[in-house]
Amino acid sequence: MNSIDKPGEKRHHDPEKARLRCRQVLDAAAECFGRSGFHGASMAEISKAAGMSAGHIYNYFDGKDAIIIAFVEENVQRVSAMLRDLESQADPLQTMLDDVPRSVRDDLARAKWILPLEITAEASRNPKIADVVHDADRRTRAQFCAILKAGREQHGLPVDDAVLEGRMNAIITMFQGLPVRATHNPDLDPEPLIASFQLALRTLLFS
Amino acid sequence: MNSIDKPGEKRHHDPEKARLRCRQVLDAAAECFGRSGFHGASMAEISKAAGMSAGHIYNYFDGKDAIIIAFVEENVQRVSAMLRDLESQADPLQTMLDDVPRSVRDDLARAKWILPLEITAEASRNPKIADVVHDADRRTRAQFCAILKAGREQHGLPVDDAVLEGRMNAIITMFQGLPVRATHNPDLDPEPLIASFQLALRTLLFS
Structure with a gap:
């Protein structure tokens, strides 16, 4: 588990930190979609590439x-x-x-x-x-x-x-x-x- | 099971019948890829849409x-x-x-x-x-x-x-x-x- 990813961590109230987390997910997703396609890439794969738990990602994107x-x-x-x-x-x-x-x-x-x-x-x-x-x-x-x-x-x-x-x-x-x-x-x-x-x-x- | 699809049926030796079976698979696959994407569509889905067993399809296309x-x-x-x-x-x-x-x-x-x-x-x-x-x-x-x-x-x-x-x-x-x-x-x-x-x-x- 990534050091920035604490269990149960919620969406950041700090907008700049929230923006950075979103960026982190989007960069990971771009990499996974490029490799496996939109349907082939799973949230688990994106979560691994982003170094964030799937639960944490769902605070920012609901799928x-x-x-x-x-x-x-x-x-x-x-x-x-x-x-x-x-x-x-x-x-x-x-x-x-x-x-x-x-x-x-x-x-x-x-x-x-x-x-x-x-x-x-x-x-x-x-x-x-x-x-x-x-x-x-x-x-x-x-x-x-x-x-x-x-x-x-x-x-x-x-x-x-x-x-x-x-x-x-x-x-x-x-x-x-x-x-x-x-x-x-x-x-x-x-x-x-x-x-x-x-x-x-x-x-x-x-x- | 479709009437044309007998267990263990092999690729047709009759080229016209083989051509028809290929067409049947391609039409079914076009429909499935259009609905679920290339990665989302499974051979099982294609096989169901074609009314042919997956095993029979593999006689014509290896995936x-x-x-x-x-x-x-x-x-x-x-x-x-x-x-x-x-x-x-x-x-x-x-x-x-x-x-x-x-x-x-x-x-x-x-x-x-x-x-x-x-x-x-x-x-x-x-x-x-x-x-x-x-x-x-x-x-x-x-x-x-x-x-x-x-x-x-x-x-x-x-x-x-x-x-x-x-x-x-x-x-x-x-x-x-x-x-x-x-x-x-x-x-x-x-x-x-x-x-x-x-x-x-x-x-x-x-x-």
């Missing part, structure tokens, strides 16, 4: 669904911060285009694949996870759509709803496809893919 | 890995037939572009998501499945690349290796992203997405 929901929320917050940063730029659409080399490389990195793939597979069959994923996507789309609309107005381009929705979903589809592509073709050369992504993205953003 | 490998091979054959058909057209690149409404709708259909998502998630963590998926992708890319090269030559466009590889991987990424997009945003309107896909694909094929 694997709650853990995967925390990953979805974490990702929304990450993407939201990225979009707020983009929004603060002088020319957000051009910045998005200039940022393609970094964002493509980032999405191709192996460490980034596993959890999104696992969450998507689980959302395709678990209605509770599906609801959370749909809500997360709705919030991200609202933020992205506002940036796309303002950016296209800035460049004097059409901003009707159907155009915005189509362009936005196409762009997200391209980036969401990257972990799938990298899983199927792990040796792909990022350079020509980046050039092609920039070509397609330029058309989707600026035409 | 869940062998079943998922059969799905991968089935998909390669499906895509290969589609690409051969494309190759036989007078203008394959234009045909690919004209075919976007059908192919996008097809990839967005719920029944089509589950297995590819499950296979990709499993390939991200199971080296045996990963090897099979990489080999399948290599064969499909070789076939697709030849069509892209001939098509671009037909239109007098550059065909150097890096351009071909980048365009091809970008196009496959877009289509592989569709089941992911549909899982996250199941209510998306296909029409504007199709228009955006055509716009991006036209640039990737013809510039």
Whole structure:
């Protein structure tokens, strides 16, 4: 038993300590889901990897669904911060285009694949996870759509709803496809893919 | 026990009957993987859904890995037939572009998501499945690349290796992203997405 894990220990009242315990569980769960899949990983396996008793983990998460929901929320917050940063730029659409080399490389990195793939597979069959994923996507789309609309107005381009929705979903589809592509073709050369992504993205953003 | 499933029954010597038994197992497995995930579905569950004893199934597939490998091979054959058909057209690149409404709708259909998502998630963590998926992708890319090269030559466009590889991987990424997009945003309107896909694909094929 880990020294930080005392029998009967309850959820920390200190929010910073509670946050650290949550982090500890999430890191362990990411490792276990990556190794055994969401269904294959047991709470016992996660508890062992976290160095915390299953009972202690249940003070923070009432099961694997709650853990995967925390990953979805974490990702929304990450993407939201990225979009707020983009929004603060002088020319957000051009910045998005200039940022393609970094964002493509980032999405191709192996460490980034596993959890999104696992969450998507689980959302395709678990209605509770599906609801959370749909809500997360709705919030991200609202933020992205506002940036796309303002950016296209800035460049004097059409901003009707159907155009915005189509362009936005196409762009997200391209980036969401990257972990799938990298899983199927792990040796792909990022350079020509980046050039092609920039070509397609330029058309989707600026035409 | 199902009437077709006699104790100790061996693999059929009649290839057509063996093919039918394999199909029966694959359909049952697709249903079980879709409901419980690859790791969640047991051979017992698959055997029950197929109406065959587990022992009888093992005459055809030596476990869940062998079943998922059969799905991968089935998909390669499906895509290969589609690409051969494309190759036989007078203008394959234009045909690919004209075919976007059908192919996008097809990839967005719920029944089509589950297995590819499950296979990709499993390939991200199971080296045996990963090897099979990489080999399948290599064969499909070789076939697709030849069509892209001939098509671009037909239109007098550059065909150097890096351009071909980048365009091809970008196009496959877009289509592989569709089941992911549909899982996250199941209510998306296909029409504007199709228009955006055509716009991006036209640039990737013809510039």
